[in-house]
Amino acid sequence: MQNSLTFANLLDDAALLSLEHQLHLEEVLDEHSWHVDLQQQRFEFTGARTITCTTFHLLGSAAPGPGSWLWAWANPSGFPDPVVAASTTLRDFGRQHGIAELASAEVPFSALPGSPSEPHLAAGLMTEAAKAVTGLWTSYNGDAGGGTRAAFLVEHPDFRLPPPEPARVMRVIQQALLGLTLTDHRRVLHGYAARRGFQADSEAHRIRLRGPGFEAVAEFDQDDRISGIKADLSSPDAGHARS
Known part of the structure; x- marks a missing residue:
């Protein structure tokens, strides 16, 4: 078992x-x-x-x-x-x-x-x-x-959720980081990507997320916790966000 x-x-x-x-x-x-x-x-x-x-x-x-x-x-x-x-x-x-x-x-x-x-x-x-x-x-x-x-x-x-929308995805990630107690930040992002149909590529100090209309890079600190996120939204109101 x-x-x-x-x-x-x-x-x-x-x-x-x-x-x-x-x-x-x-x-x-x-x-x-x-x-x-x-x-x-x-x-x-x-x-x-x-x-x-x-x-x-x-x-x-x-x-x-x-x-x-x-x-x-x-x-x-x-x-x-x-x-x-x-x-x-x-x-x-x-x-x-x-x-x-x-x-x-x-x-x-x-x-x-x-x-x-x-x-x-x-x-x-x-x-x-x-x-x-x-x-x-x-x-x-x-x-x-x-x-x-x-x-x-x-x-x-x-x-049921509508198809993923870039700004909303970033809102969810940022709100979770601010308001939820998370134990394993890498597991959290990889799990969300898999369940929502995104691509998640893990590197030594970052995870790169790719989905419909957006790409985001989550940076990790020395404790392997997310220290910030940079997002590129290619929706009509494209921009950058950092938490």
């Missing part, structure tokens, strides 16, 4: 593509409310228009009382099998690869990277790892009452 894959690896693998999907989801939903009926297997967003998800997956919940995350497959309330199937897949993946955060029924917040104290932060970490395993990239973290946050993966044609 291969145990080289870690929870931190999964967070790095998910980081950029997940962020891009969540930015797109915000644009699609705008101001909205949400409603889920787990027994009827119905999840919908209401706002300017109603979006009923074609499929959704309950991953689990993060509760402030016990200060822990509970996977949906282990919830004693019991939910329909299709609703918790993704969480069961994650459990099996965790057992196969020796990743305790996925394999354990309940995970204390203190056992997660950064020891988050807030339920939404803990739920966010578990959801990110789930995305890297399932290949489902759009999530929703909702208030389940009493400070508990429930985490879902949601599917709908409108949630």
Whole structure:
């Protein structure tokens, strides 16, 4: 059994593509409310228009009382099998690869990277790892009452990403570097390039990314972390950006 894959690896693998999907989801939903009926297997967003998800997956919940995350497959309330199937897949993946955060029924917040104290932060970490395993990239973290946050993966044609656009790609990379905790910057960029269909060429102190309408060079410092990015955008408003 291969145990080289870690929870931190999964967070790095998910980081950029997940962020891009969540930015797109915000644009699609705008101001909205949400409603889920787990027994009827119905999840919908209401706002300017109603979006009923074609499929959704309950991953689990993060509760402030016990200060822990509970996977949906282990919830004693019991939910329909299709609703918790993704969480069961994650459990099996965790057992196969020796990743305790996925394999354990309940995970204390203190056992997660950064020891988050807030339920939404803990739920966010578990959801990110789930995305890297399932290949489902759009999530929703909702208030389940009493400070508990429930985490879902949601599917709908409108949630699919449009073709990559140079300025948006750079925005995603720069926003991730500023706002996300990333462990392996090279892994992050290579993973994003592979999943988004870009070319990534690695050199000693840089990675060169090439995609439709852009080329970017990420420079690394002595700690192998990105110190800056130069991008050449060949879209109509071509220019250069550096972070």
